Amino acid sequence: MVHVDAPARALVVQVPDWPVLAAGHDRSEPVVVVHANRVVAASTAARAMGVTLGLRRREAQRRCPDAVLVAADPARDARAFEPVVAALEAVTPRVEVTRPGAAAFTTRGPSRYHGGDEALGARVVEVLSAALARPGPVRVGVADGAFAASCAARPGGPPGPGEDPTSRAGDDDPVRVVTAGDAPAFLAPWPVQVAARHLGTPDAEGAADVLGRLGLRTLGALAQLPTPDVLARFGTDGVLLHRLARGLDPRPLATRRPAPELAVGAELDPPVERVNALAFRAVALADELHAHLGRDGRTCLRLAIEVETEHGELRRRSWRHEGGLTAAAVAERARWQLDGWLNGPAADRPTAGITRLLLDPEEVVAAQGRQRGFWGGETRIDEGAGRALARVAALLGTEAVTVPELRGGRGPSDRIGAMPAAAVDLGGERVVARPDAEGPWPGRLPAPSPALVFAQPAVVDLRDADDRPVGVGGRGLITAAPAHLGRHPVVGWAGPWPTEEHWWDPDRARRRARVQVVLADGTAHLLALEGGAWHLEGTYD
Amino acid sequence: MFDTEVMTAVPAPALGARPQVPLELLGQQARPVTLSAERSLPVLDALAPLLPEGGLPRGVSVGVDGPGATSLALGLVAAASAAGSWTVVVGAPDLGLVAAAEAGLALARTVVVAPPPPDRWSTVVAALAESVEILLVSPVTRVRPTDLRRLATHLRTRGGVLVRLPGPGSWPEAPDIFLRTSHPGWRGAVPPDRLDGAGRLRARRLVVEATGRRRAARPRRLELWLPDAEGRPAPVVAADPTAPVAPPAPAAGWAHAV
Numbered sequence: 001m002v003h004v005d006a007p008a009r010a011l012v013v014q015v016p017d018w019p020v021l022a023a024g025h026d027r028s029e030p031v032v033v034v035h036a037n038r039v040v041a042a043s044t045a046a047r048a049m050g051v052t053l054g055l056r057r058r059e060a061q062r063r064c065p066d067a068v069l070v071a072a073d074p075a076r077d078a079r080a081f082e083p084v085v086a087a088l089e090a091v092t093p094r095v096e097v098t099r100p101g102a103a104a105f106t107t108r109g110p111s112r113y114h115g116g117d118e119a120l121g122a123r124v125v126e127v128l129s130a131a132l133a134r135p136g137p138v139r140v141g142v143a144d145g146a147f148a149a150s151c152a153a154r155p156g157g158p159p160g161p162g163e164d165p166t167s168r169a170g171d172d173d174p175v176r177v178v179t180a181g182d183a184p185a186f187l188a189p190w191p192v193q194v195a196a197r198h199l200g201t202p203d204a205e206g207a208a209d210v211l212g213r214l215g216l217r218t219l220g221a222l223a224q225l226p227t228p229d230v231l232a233r234f235g236t237d238g239v240l241l242h243r244l245a246r247g248l249d250p251r252p253l254a255t256r257r258p259a260p261e262l263a264v265g266a267e268l269d270p271p272v273e274r275v276n277a278l279a280f281r282a283v284a285l286a287d288e289l290h291a292h293l294g295r296d297g298r299t300c301l302r303l304a305i306e307v308e309t310e311h312g313e314l315r316r317r318s319w320r321h322e323g324g325l326t327a328a329a330v331a332e333r334a335r336w337q338l339d340g341w342l343n344g345p346a347a348d349r350p351t352a353g354i355t356r357l358l359l360d361p362e363e364v365v366a367a368q369g370r371q372r373g374f375w376g377g378e379t380r381i382d383e384g385a386g387r388a389l390a391r392v393a394a395l396l397g398t399e400a401v402t403v404p405e406l407r408g409g410r411g412p413s414d415r416i417g418a419m420p421a422a423a424v425d426l427g428g429e430r431v432v433a434r435p436d437a438e439g440p441w442p443g444r445l446p447a448p449s450p451a452l453v454f455a456q457p458a459v460v461d462l463r464d465a466d467d468r469p470v471g472v473g474g475r476g477l478i479t480a481a482p483a484h485l486g487r488h489p490v491v492g493w494a495g496p497w498p499t500e501e502h503w504w505d506p507d508r509a510r511r512r513a514r515v516q517v518v519l520a521d522g523t524a525h526l527l528a529l530e531g532g533a534w535h536l537e538g539t540y541d
Numbered sequence: 542m543f544d545t546e547v548m549t550a551v552p553a554p555a556l557g558a559r560p561q562v563p564l565e566l567l568g569q570q571a572r573p574v575t576l577s578a579e580r581s582l583p584v585l586d587a588l589a590p591l592l593p594e595g596g597l598p599r600g601v602s603v604g605v606d607g608p609g610a611t612s613l614a615l616g617l618v619a620a621a622s623a624a625g626s627w628t629v630v631v632g633a634p635d636l637g638l639v640a641a642a643e644a645g646l647a648l649a650r651t652v653v654v655a656p657p658p659p660d661r662w663s664t665v666v667a668a669l670a671e672s673v674e675i676l677l678v679s680p681v682t683r684v685r686p687t688d689l690r691r692l693a694t695h696l697r698t699r700g701g702v703l704v705r706l707p708g709p710g711s712w713p714e715a716p717d718i719f720l721r722t723s724h725p726g727w728r729g730a731v732p733p734d735r736l737d738g739a740g741r742l743r744a745r746r747l748v749v750e751a752t753g754r755r756r757a758a759r760p761r762r763l764e765l766w767l768p769d770a771e772g773r774p775a776p777v778v779a780a781d782p783t784a785p786v787a788p789p790a791p792a793a794g795w796a797h798a799v
Binding site: 385387388389391392395396399400401402403404405406412415416418421432445446447448449450451452453454455465481482483490491492493494495516517518521522523524538540541 | 608609610611612615627629634635636637638639640641642643648649651652653654655657661664665668669671672673707724725726727729730731732733734735740741742743744745747768769770771772
């Protein structure tokens, strides 16, 4: 008889050192990915020189002086992972992304179709190796429950005390299958910290720490304790760890799918084509969803984000976080997902704007203990500042509080984007420059940039000495030097900078020419000629 | 017995042989410990001569006016932002953030708040003044004296700095430090009788005059490049021709705008 509480058999696939690969480096190059001065990922070559995770940046540089330092960027990791997950969907449609670089799915159907867990694992390795832009090892683990499977996907056996679990070479078979019912025995030698890390909450790490100090270092030792005693002594976090140690899912399986009315969606009219605009909507929706769930004292462990384009193209992706997904985390994942789709392989890109956004909680459990706040748990932004910003966002609306982002573009207004602050983890070392921000952008004005940039440029009248309107010819040459801006005499000018953008797309094509003028009172302005009219784009205040 | 042994091991200082410490130094040592860096936020070296003790005193409001006032405001908070302070811009939708980044502002720690409706303005700004170190504020209407007093209290307790950006609104009271720019002269443009528009605006030289209250009461005057060719404030170095910020020779490239 099948135990009701038994976890579903799961397959976990991991691409080791994903942040290194996502940053466009090979694992054979010495590459160190750092966040807040700590190493969060390192290539094989860097690890061979003694770089371990959690090391200070300076120490890592000392051990491996040739290392290329890359700033951690979860958005980049997620963007690069999106095509990989899309490839995985050829094997099974129900893929969950645990984090960029790792995905999981239940094996019941696919395993039967492919003829067993081993065959399924081999197929996954084959598919992923083909989908990776750079060659890298892929590890697959199959076991009862996602936790045991993720342990099986790690190279080698359980790490010894103090050993970095990712530091092994792991040239053994990329697929490891733990037979049904063997999960507790398989997990017994693993340290409790591995389970805490799987839960991903600071509270769980704390509980694992306490257990370790009491001498309960391995999951096997923890599993032997009776459940009621663990609950009485260590609380909910202890029970979650205990359940993992016994080879169970941390929370009893939700026997039925959450009622569909929990899903929140929005029809977008006009269709949304920009990631940021979608993130704005996602924040609002995520807040709504959290209010719903919070009222019932529930939290969402797995959430599907579904976007549909005007042409009916559908992209649905499930995201999982054992600690529960906050509103900001949901919005961030929606942004990653769309970013990955828009910047993915050309053949898979959406051909029209997004018309529908749906947040569908797939796995909902009773909220246990403390929920992480609106601004995330491990933020290092001053807590008071975070609260003040959240309060202002509540007063003025989410759209009113934004954080800037540098992008590629030629005009000063094109080069700045605004992200809703609620959709961004302000605590981390935020990456403000998009990959295309540096260019080359021929026709871009060099520094200094105008200190005032007008969202709605006013139409102005620019004339030459003979009172004729100044124009810019087809070859990018100015017809006459400007002498009057309205009634102000022009004492100096520079330019023109002609630009022709999106000429291949009749709807977005823009031809502009910019000039700088200095007026008699010493003020300087940036003017743009478009469609026969000059506009005041900015002022060098 | 034991006590006397210790006493003999450490000879007691003779009363008359007290070290000669200057009274001033003694006063400094006896003062409660507040480092100068704790009382002021860092500013760029180029702007330091404008401010009392070369830094931006915490808890003050700063007003800027004149041509180049926005660039001056950005330059003023750039060093503090780079050093880790959070900056919130309220009600200045036209602020050029590319220019802000060029001036040295850390965009990763910058938040932009859209202009609040007049009835919520004071709530929003007070909430931010309570917890953010740098505020760049441009009011939409006239600020009420009660709101201003509340704001000043928050600034003093938190130790933040509020910079009043020029805008449509007005303030009932002068700021603690007031910086006025004048005599702007752009380098890089060509006069309108020439058609070879090969130049570009490279740098602006202007004069900043600082007045204020209390510690900032002494008027100060400074000539500087704002912005220089990289978009930052830079000191005018007359004697040093190799200065990295020096714009090209002012032959044909002068805009006769002074």
